[in-house]
């Protein structure tokens with residue numbers, strides 16, 4: 516009899532060890548206080564979004580991650596934020612020129628990367644959204660993207676057995692409302708911070724550039740940094756960089772938001788961090804290679820009547836100049852960010 520209970524006891528231990536592996540306690544996906552500590556990177560300005568009113572906690576971050584990767588956020592439960600914003604592409608989408616949403620619907624813009632968002636004062640290519648916390652309402656309600664309502668999501672979350680415990684852990688009770696959903700999502704996307712590229716190490720004096728990268732940086736500072744300003748590689752402004760408008764998309768850029776004809780064909784200056792991984796490029800995904808972009812900026816192709824004078828000033832670029840600017844741009848790849856386990860989809864084990 517005693518042997519039997521010993522046996523059962525040992526079996527129980529084996530089972531619980533096994534379960535701890537298949538469970539969410541998998542250390543690859545677990546999040547500790549240390550993992551979500553926000554420290555403003557050296558050399559970065561003060562962020563424009565503050566976590567003061569959305570206190571970072573491991574449970575809040577985990578809830579945000581669960582929501583980000585959950586298809587429940589779309590009308591027919593097929594599309595998650597993460598299905599468009601892919602981690603290894605710095606949360607842009609490799610290969611799709613325009614975004615692909617619910618029911619196979621094709622959107623009208625290229626999917627931007629998600630990184631260093633808390634330093635942005637506006638979102639989307641036209642700056643149509645100015646608050647990071649309410650930003651998810653855009654894709655959720657967009658009929659080409661998720662085609663859902665926040666009320667619909669709250670109903671589904673209330674019915675799901677997974678979420679009640681997560682809300683209790685995060686907020687102390689079972690209330691599921693839009694404010695809580697949006698705050699949790701913001702904890703998750705707000706911590707997507709890229710500041711560990713070769714460029715960052717070079718600036719910190721910890722790594723050296725090759726002569727070509729150095730030359731590329733000097734050219735970049737002279738010709739590109741007025742818009743793609745270090746260290747975030749955007750100055751958060753809206754500009755026309757000389758693209759000839761796509762006649763089928765009929766995208767008018769920032770004018771859509773301001774109704775001011777002076778804003779026609781202006782687009783947000785995108786960050787260039789992790790640019791190696793975020794192809795295709797531009798608001799409509801028209802360029803596939805960095806080479807195409809340098810050919811574009813270094814030619815007459817970009818001289819439309821609306822082109823920003825700073826682009827006109829770039830002038831022709833020769834082969835070596837283009838190559839070295841590209842070699843410099845490649846130093847902006849941040850592998851630590853791209854492979855950061857905190858942002859991995861916990862459902863793909």
Ligand code: HEC
Nearest residue numbers: 595596599614615616624625626638639640641651654660
């Ligand atoms: C169907 C694909 C798709 C889905 C699903 C999607 N997005 Fe996006 N996301 C986009 C596109 C396209 C844009 C740019 C839209 C524009 O400029 O009009 C964008 C823009 C953004 C931006 C602004 C980035 C910037 O730098 O301006 C954030 C933040 C964002 N998405 C987060 C989310 C979150 C959170 C979810 C889930 C609630 C989500 N997205 C779901 C395609 C998608």
Ligand code: HEC
Nearest residue numbers: 738739742754756782783784785796797798812823825826
């Ligand atoms: C006048 C401001 C300005 C200058 C100067 C400028 N850019 Fe841009 N850049 C932009 C804007 C605006 C966009 C987005 C345009 C769009 O999609 O319609 C952009 C887009 C890009 C993209 C694509 C990013 C993405 O995620 O799709 C790259 C790469 C780029 N620029 C590199 C450069 C380089 C290299 C230079 C210098 C040779 C340069 N830019 C000079 C404003 C500028």
